[in-house]
Amino acid sequence: MMGEGLARWVDSRVRLAKFVRKALNHVFPDHWSFMLGEIALYSFVILVITGTYLAMFFHGSSARVIYHGTYRPLDGVSMSAAYQSVLHLSFDVPAGLLIRQMHHWAADIFIGAILAHLARIFFTAAYRRPRELNWIIGLTLLVLALANGFLGYSVCDDLLSGAGLRIGYAILLSIPVIGPWITFLALGGTVPSDTTVPRLYALHIFLVPALIALLIGAHLAILWRQLHTNYPGPKRTDKTIVGARLWPSYTLKSLGLFFLVFGVVAALGGLLQIDPVWIYGPYNPVAILPGAQPDWYLGWVEGAMRLFPGVNLWLGHYLIPEVFFPGFLFPFLVFVFLYSWPFVEKYLSFDFATHHVLRLPRQQPWITAFGCAVAVLMLVLLVAGGDDVVALAENGNVVQIRTLLRILVFVAPVVTGAVVYSICRWANRKSSPVAEERSAAEVLSHEEPTTQPQ
Amino acid sequence: MTDRDERPSGSLPKVLVNAWKLYRSLVKTAQQPRTPTGAVVSPGGASNPEEAARLLTGAWIVIGASLVWRGARAVGRVFLTRPAEPGSQAAAAGGQTEEDKVRTGKWLMLGALLSWKLGKSLAKRTAETFLEEPAEGTAPPRDSAARAELPAPGEKREPASPTDSGSAGWEALRASAAAVGHTVEKVLAEATPVEDLPSTGREADRNLDREKGVNLERRHGWGTVLAGFASLAGLAGGIAFVVNFWTGGSNEALGGSLALFLLAFGVALVLWAHWLTAHKVAVEPRERVSSPLPEQKGAALEFTSGASDIQRRRLLVGMAAAGMGVVGAVVISLIRSLGFPPYRALDTDVWKRGQRLMTVDGIPVSADALAPGGMIVVFPENSVGSEKTQTVLVRVRQDLVRLPAARSSWAPGGNLAYSRICTHAGCSVGMYEANSHLLMCPCHQSTFNVLNGAQPTGGPAARALPQLPLYVDADGHLRAAGGFSDYPGPGFWGMPS
Numbered sequence: 001m002m003g004e005g006l007a008r009w010v011d012s013r014v015r016l017a018k019f020v021r022k023a024l025n026h027v028f029p030d031h032w033s034f035m036l037g038e039i040a041l042y043s044f045v046i047l048v049i050t051g052t053y054l055a056m057f058f059h060g061s062s063a064r065v066i067y068h069g070t071y072r073p074l075d076g077v078s079m080s081a082a083y084q085s086v087l088h089l090s091f092d093v094p095a096g097l098l099i100r101q102m103h104h105w106a107a108d109i110f111i112g113a114i115l116a117h118l119a120r121i122f123f124t125a126a127y128r129r130p131r132e133l134n135w136i137i138g139l140t141l142l143v144l145a146l147a148n149g150f151l152g153y154s155v156c157d158d159l160l161s162g163a164g165l166r167i168g169y170a171i172l173l174s175i176p177v178i179g180p181w182i183t184f185l186a187l188g189g190t191v192p193s194d195t196t197v198p199r200l201y202a203l204h205i206f207l208v209p210a211l212i213a214l215l216i217g218a219h220l221a222i223l224w225r226q227l228h229t230n231y232p233g234p235k236r237t238d239k240t241i242v243g244a245r246l247w248p249s250y251t252l253k254s255l256g257l258f259f260l261v262f263g264v265v266a267a268l269g270g271l272l273q274i275d276p277v278w279i280y281g282p283y284n285p286v287a288i289l290p291g292a293q294p295d296w297y298l299g300w301v302e303g304a305m306r307l308f309p310g311v312n313l314w315l316g317h318y319l320i321p322e323v324f325f326p327g328f329l330f331p332f333l334v335f336v337f338l339y340s341w342p343f344v345e346k347y348l349s350f351d352f353a354t355h356h357v358l359r360l361p362r363q364q365p366w367i368t369a370f371g372c373a374v375a376v377l378m379l380v381l382l383v384a385g386g387d388d389v390v391a392l393a394e395n396g397n398v399v400q401i402r403t404l405l406r407i408l409v410f411v412a413p414v415v416t417g418a419v420v421y422s423i424c425r426w427a428n429r430k431s432s433p434v435a436e437e438r439s440a441a442e443v444l445s446h447e448e449p450t451t452q453p454q
Numbered sequence: 455m456t457d458r459d460e461r462p463s464g465s466l467p468k469v470l471v472n473a474w475k476l477y478r479s480l481v482k483t484a485q486q487p488r489t490p491t492g493a494v495v496s497p498g499g500a501s502n503p504e505e506a507a508r509l510l511t512g513a514w515i516v517i518g519a520s521l522v523w524r525g526a527r528a529v530g531r532v533f534l535t536r537p538a539e540p541g542s543q544a545a546a547a548g549g550q551t552e553e554d555k556v557r558t559g560k561w562l563m564l565g566a567l568l569s570w571k572l573g574k575s576l577a578k579r580t581a582e583t584f585l586e587e588p589a590e591g592t593a594p595p596r597d598s599a600a601r602a603e604l605p606a607p608g609e610k611r612e613p614a615s616p617t618d619s620g621s622a623g624w625e626a627l628r629a630s631a632a633a634v635g636h637t638v639e640k641v642l643a644e645a646t647p648v649e650d651l652p653s654t655g656r657e658a659d660r661n662l663d664r665e666k667g668v669n670l671e672r673r674h675g676w677g678t679v680l681a682g683f684a685s686l687a688g689l690a691g692g693i694a695f696v697v698n699f700w701t702g703g704s705n706e707a708l709g710g711s712l713a714l715f716l717l718a719f720g721v722a723l724v725l726w727a728h729w730l731t732a733h734k735v736a737v738e739p740r741e742r743v744s745s746p747l748p749e750q751k752g753a754a755l756e757f758t759s760g761a762s763d764i765q766r767r768r769l770l771v772g773m774a775a776a777g778m779g780v781v782g783a784v785v786i787s788l789i790r791s792l793g794f795p796p797y798r799a800l801d802t803d804v805w806k807r808g809q810r811l812m813t814v815d816g817i818p819v820s821a822d823a824l825a826p827g828g829m830i831v832v833f834p835e836n837s838v839g840s841e842k843t844q845t846v847l848v849r850v851r852q853d854l855v856r857l858p859a860a861r862s863s864w865a866p867g868g869n870l871a872y873s874r875i876c877t878h879a880g881c882s883v884g885m886y887e888a889n890s891h892l893l894m895c896p897c898h899q900s901t902f903n904v905l906n907g908a909q910p911t912g913g914p915a916a917r918a919l920p921q922l923p924l925y926v927d928a929d930g931h932l933r934a935a936g937g938f939s940d941y942p943g944p945g946f947w948g949m950p951s
Contacts, residue, residue: 022654025654163897180796240740260724285840318947322916323945
């Protein structure tokens with residue numbers, strides 16, 4: 001057999017048999033919510049595949065050209081070479097539009113899956129010792145994914161992304177003390193300028209994806225070393241792992257999931273239009289595009305920018321502009337909170353032990369309530385990010401809707417938290433006390449010592 | 455897969471002599487009485503009759519195949535070598551022409567190759583039959599061979615394997631095997647038992663199908679049918695994609711067929727996993743995630759004892775720190791070249807006194823070009839269409855204007871000009887509602903009242919749009935009477951106040 005010969009050829013050079021034997025027997029717990037991270041992983045694979053294809057056609061250049069291509073409505077219009085190459089890719093390259101739309105959809109699914117994965121980890125307390133490291137890496141992956149999503153749609157240099165870029169530039173510029181320098185070093189001058197698209201493009205296709213790939217590798221290696229968590233259940237203790245083996249069960253399922261994710265991305269890319277840049281037109285600093293929103297995953301920042309009152313802070317002769325607070329400080333604090341959460345939670349619950357069995361959301365009512373409140377806050381902000389569109393759709397006044405949202409942003413999370421807390425307590429009372437006691441006893445009897453010998 | 459890199463340079467006689475020596479020693483071992491404890495070690499490295507028998511088979515294959523291959527190659531070479539002088543070759547080759555000779559050589563080579571392949575497979579089959587039933591209770595301790603080779607004290611040798619180069623006998627066998635490919639290794643690998651490897655626990659996994667009494671026949675039947683259909687659908691989707699692609703199909707057709715292809719295969723694999731694979735659950739102990747104390751200490755000790763070999767450690771550390779500093783300086787220098795100082799670029803006054811106001815088409819704007827309620831975008835005459843200088847010109851009824859006293863002369867005829875870059879986040883303030891005299895930014899809906907100097911009246915903006923003072927020249931055209939009243943665009947640290 002060819003495969004056998006190849007395996008022997010490789011093994012006689014790098015000695016892999018022992019590792020392979022162990023790897024094929026690796027145990028993975030089985031639960032639908034454990035597939036969210038896998039969906040993110042496979043979306044990234046799809047992004048790399050489709051992105052490489054796109055890079056064969058895209059010109060990362062701000063040079064001005066006059067368009068004379070297939071798309072007649074823009075004939076004779078002045079635009080950047082980057083935008084022209086996107087038009088060429090969309091209208092002239094066979095399956096080019098499909099790959100481009102698949103790339104954009106895969107990016108949305110990538111970030112959506114990361115967020116869902118993050119929520120799963122948060123609501124089941126999977127970030128507890130020893131998994132703090134993977135929590136940090138995962139959050140960094142989220143930051144990089146958000147950044148690369150923004151960079152990705154910005155390089156198209158269309159009117160919509162151009163407006164987004166102007167806003168991003170204003171946010172970067174607003175950082176106290178270092179803002180102007182950071183902005184000019186990162187973007188090579190004001191925005192827009194000749195350096196804007198090449199800078200964004202280099203970051204988008206090289207630096208950020210390389211970091212993402214590296215961190216995904218570390219994320220998986222740590223997961224492999226620590227073994228996956230288990231939901232509470234029979235025989236599931238902090239000293240055992242229950243699940244299916246990598247070969248064949250997990251391999252088949254995971255491979256199937258890869259094809260399913262790829263298939264869904266293909267269906268979306270073929271059937272649902274996304275980011276039709278030719279409708280927006282090329283970026284032109286003088287033109288305006290009412291009803292403009294960023295991609296959904298940045299909607300919360302946009303919403304915060306719209307709801308935050310116009311407050312300038314003058315420190316003597318130095319200005320902290322109004323966009324700094326909602327545009328930079330707020331997201332920064334959100335991530336500071338997320339990064340520190342496992343360490344904060346240790347002290348709040350006074351639990352420093354190693355855990356491999358997850359907590360159910362109802363078993364941690366305060367944390368679940370708090371998490372839901374934050375999620376609702378984000379949702380309100382996302383709606384606020386499109387308040388002008390809401391106003392148009394509802395025939396309402398954008399000022400009234402904004403006032404309502406300014407109230408909701410405080411009220412809705414509190415109400416949600418209270419409701420979720422009550423639901424958790426109710427669910428705890430409902431669940432059989434016998435089963436509860438048994439699982440508690442099981443967990444206790446297998447508790448690891450809280451402090452490791454040093 | 456043959457191993458071209460490892461082909462030894464040894465000549466044919468040398469290979470044969472080695473093989474013969476090996477063969478003799480192996481026969482000797484194979485004739486020993488089979489006892490589990492009294493392991494005898496031959497020069498060939500075999501520790502018991504079974505191993506010797508395996509080696510023997512390998513040796514036979516090597517010797518046979520090597521003979522055939524090397525012999526055939528030698529003959530072929532004679533025929534394929536071109537003689538130095540074309541004139542004398544016809545007689546030397548017995549009347550054969552050059553072409554005849556080459557053809558004969560090729561056929562000989564081909565024949566040799568075929569007989570070698572045939573011989574190899576025959577030998578392999580013989581070996582498998584020969585080694586099928588090892589005698590029970592004869593397995594020796596795996597490292598007895600290594601022990602007999604007198605390893606250095608403290609050194610732990612692992613059991614011999616075909617790829618190890620431990621003993622002379624193995625080396626000879628390996629060299630011979632490499633001369634003809636990996637035949638021996640493969641045969642030996644197939645004949646090697648795995649009983650003495652530690653268990654992975656797979657056989658102890660719970661079989662849920664059996665526990666729940668699942669009707670497997672039924673499940674496998676349905677699974678086969680459904681997975682088969684899904685696979686067929688996938689193939690159809692893939693073919694449809696290719697057809698669509700080459701016939702210039704629409705984006706929907708391309709995406710739909712590609713999706714069908716991928717989704718159907720995904721479904722087939724999931725069906726395979728759920729209905730055509732046994733449902734098993736493994737329960738395994740978790741290892742501690744932290745290293746045991748001795749390992750931790752060992753690592754630390756390894757580091758310190760290694761470090762103690764270094765002289766002038768403090769100097770090294772100091773040098774490393776200094777080096778790091780220099781690297782930092784180098785990196786910062788390189789980063790510095792990525793941009794230029796921001797403040798000069800940000801501070802540029804975009805309007806100069808006396809510049810005419812031009813439309814985007816480059817036409818100068820006169821004082822009565824707009825009716826009250828009108829709005830256009832204007833630029834200084836030397837930078838029409840530029841982002842930074844874009845200015846909005848509105849005209850209102852003169853009596854409505856409520857500018858501060860210092861700006862009383864800035865709006866001749868009710869013409870008011872403001873920077874068109876939003877002071878909030880830098881979008882173009884492109885919308886104007888003439889009834890309420892409000893300029894609105896489409897990005898975050900900040901509104902600015904043009905009557906009182908474009909003060910923000912709603913939305914997130916905090917600063918007024920900078921105003922451009924105007925005057926009317928002799929021709930009736932509007933001209934800038936100076937720069938903007940303020941810095942245009944979004945704010946930043948160090949912005950002139």
